[in-house]
Amino acid sequence: MSDVELSDFVDDGGKNQKSGETPTKEDLSKLRRVADRIPMTAWYIVACELCERFTYYGVQGPMQNYIQFPPQPKPGGQPGVSLPGLVIAIIIIGIGTGGIKSNVGPMVADQYRPKHPYVKVLPSGERVIADPRLTVQTIFAWFYLAINIGGLSPILTTLVEKHHSFWLAYLIPTIMMVFGILIFISGRRAYYKAPPSTSVIADSFSVMKVAFVRGKSLENAKASNVPVNLHAKYRVNWDDNFVNDLKSALEACRVFVFYPIYWCCYNQMYNNLISQAATMNTGSLPNDIMNNFDPLTLLFMIPLFEKVIYPFLRSKGLPLKPVTRIFIGFLLSAVAMGYAAVLQRVIYNKGPCYDHPLCNNVPNDISVYWQIPVYVIVAISEIFASITGLEYAYQKAPPSMRSLVTALFLTTTAFGSILGYAIVPLAVDPYLPYMYSLLAGIMVITACVFYSLFRKYDLQEEFEEEITEKEILEY
Template identity: 40%
Template sequence: MARRPSASIADGEVEEIPLLANKSTTSFALKVGEAHTSITLVEDERSDYLHGARDGWEPYPTEEERSGPHRLRRVGRKISWPAYLIAFVELCERFSYTGTAAVFTNFLQRPLPPGSTSGANPAGTPGALGLGTNVAAAITQFNTLWVYVLPLVGAYIADTRLGRFKTVCWCVAIALFGHALMILPSLPSIIPHRSLALPIFICSLLIMGLGTGGFKSNISPLVAEQQRGPQRLTVERDEEGERVILDPSITTARIYMYFYLMINVGAALGQLCMTFAEKYVGFWAAFSLPTIMFCLCPIVLWWGSSFYTKSPPQGSNLLHTLRVLALAFRPLLTLSPTRFLRAWTDPDFWERAKPSYVAHFGRTGRVAWDEAFVEEVRKVASACAVFVWYPFYWISFNEMYNNMTSQAATLTTHGIPNDVINNINPIALLFLIPIFDKYLYPFLRRRGYNFSPLKRMFAGFISVGSAMIWAGILQCYIYTASPCGYRANDPNCEPAGISVWWQTGAYVLIAVSEIFASITGLEYAFTKAPKSMKSLIMALFLSTSAFASLLGECLNPLAGDPLLIWNYAVCAGMSLGAGAGFWWTFRALDAQEEKDELGGRKDLEDEDGENDDRDDAGGVDVHGEALTLQREGV
């Protein structure tokens, strides 16, 4: 059995490595040489070790068990309840933010209905400030940019100063204040006075976005950190007695699947509740309900604070990372295409930043990092290169919240508000995520097909592009069936005689794309980032949505009659083209990652095996995440 190197422990001394707290333990004694050693294992490790010892097989898989013709089935661990608590915090935050954002457009764009002091309008469209389409679009677009740029700031603070948990707590407090402040401009005594209501609304929007932005980049890594058990492959028997491989990467993927499920539960409930609240009660109710729901976040964070796994701030390697990148990319700063291509394809591209390379070529100055740090930066750069393509995914995804909502208004809605129809997407995810987790992914693993993260991302691009093709074809039928022809969005035009439920296919395809691309992107950002930069890399992934918003501004001239078919066609072409470019660019990386997954883990086990000998102190290690060693005299 592979063991970690043990340290010499004097008589009567106790060495504790409490990396996992709050786990039930089991103690037993082993006799090693002339020493009697007492070992206490946490629950997860006890299962691994005792089952293996009892059944006569090693708790770690062999090469044959990993990838041979009789390889064992790979499964993930059960998700720990602290992870569900963190996911519930995200559910409350998404309910509050998404529910509030769902009514921004009507609050800003539409005027106060005649005789209404709250903005409610059961017989028509609610409204409040009456700023018009352009101003409302500008403010909501700025809000999107603000929320998706600020994660970079929140990530830096978490990685360098506060740690992720404390940063999340502070950001919840800031966002809660912003939510409470947003209620003021919607009160019946203030809402008729636009010159007073608008500044308060903008101020609350900035404060709420500040908290939301910092929250977003840290809650995703925090939920994945709640994963329990060893961070390597282990062999165990499942409930039916079958020997299986417990794969931490599958556990991480499952955590993000159900984390995303909670996101969509919150988003769907928030959008439905606030849409009807603004219509039948008023904007004060549409802004108050999210605030009340958001108050659960600090309560849950406080209640479970003693159970959560909390990573302390690791310090920032950002400056060193930038210097490594500068050394590696410096030869690319040339106007000569030949030199640029030679530098880009140079096999020593990353070697240029390593201390040995710098010293060999006699460059002045001393680097403050080692060779391993350069390799970390290389992996981070590879992950970030993957994210470069994501704006072309989000450009089609964002159509769900603007043009497809407008498209629903030109169809026969059967009395359902047009801005409620896009809830088909989160509702579809509530069904699809368990299906993918329980059936599709296990089926592919049993068949021996490695549906790797990069393959799933590629599938996500194809799926979202297909959704735009669906929407474009439907738009063709709308123009054909509408009594106004290519002016179907005219407010005075009657809806086309086509049911709004024909949009279902597009929304379901977008939901499938989210499982493949969005959830996998969160997983990839977490697993590929070093510990000191996890929040930062997550923020970089989230910021791709901000770039998509800027890209969407360029398509605004197509976002209207009679050019909507072209709008969907361009979006589909960009997503499908980006998907093809994505796979062409990273197919070699995908093969390398698959090789590293098998070979790298074997190297780790071999490295552990080199330290298999016990020292004179009689130290024993069974790869427990938290264990207590006490040497007692014999």
């Protein structure tokens, strides 16, 4: 078998003599498939990501109030510095986040080296198939769980903002980021580091230039077929394998085209739903603390899905393939927006201010806890759509382009934010129910179109798994 090496199979240090063996046809058909043990180096990166997300969300938590209700300068202070400081901070956060997020996801998954299923004996004596696909799926699940544990930081920072000051609320995340850097550095000698390659982005643009000149097809950009004059003009330093990898990467990225709509709905947690909470009875809670029910939900739901729901579905012959999971996530996002629309209408039906809440700074008579279902539904949608998106970007991208494809997937969040500007005219009283209803309707249409276009990819994945198993049996 050409593409399966003995190094693809691992053992357990001799603890179980039958662990690490190549599965037979009978093994593949009868044994239960499980995720393998996650390497310790991956946990270092997961811990670092937790700290980084603590910093990011801890800063983001008080930001809506910082913008909507800016701090007033004290006598003798520097007036007018709040806005410039905010702009500079947002730029720095964007640069830092962009540099980290496109690399940390592929790096954490790269720490797991086996590429093909192998037989593993559990401490109970049960023989199972350790499946690399499930392992990568599990790695990204725990990685996303760490993100959302860090995402609980606004609970602390918004309370500090409310009861002390903005400056202390922003100092706490800064300290946490320093701690995260120290964790990351401590594991630097043990990490698996993918070998560096040439500039993928520059070479990709070079390929597309040549393809455009030779007929707008990547097949026409094969290095072996490029004339000498074009070699010199475009400084071609890529080969046919790179062109094939680029085609695979672009094929994977087609799935991401629909994500901006999803992120536009998701982002309502950090702007309009915060403002909605301000129009409701919050008691002693700050209005910008409610969106923490999203990471709190994920804190419990991710282990539930990984340990109970997904294994149960696999045992019943119903493994949810990536496109199906994303489709379900999109639909759940639509449900969340539909609930928000109904809730907004209920708020308008309550006094004393009805469809113009906060008249005389008095909220309408409805408990803010009615918002909780929105965050719970959005959180479950993330398990299906967001985690699967990270996993898909890694699994489908060629090894040389995993960071690039992950970066393109994460870039869809920026387009989601841009789409948010299109609904700004409706993001005011008394039109908010129409805004949430519009988002729900568009999300349903997006989900259906997405599934109709890409459900064939789930069938393709099943075919690829069958090919892999056939190769293993021939080994």
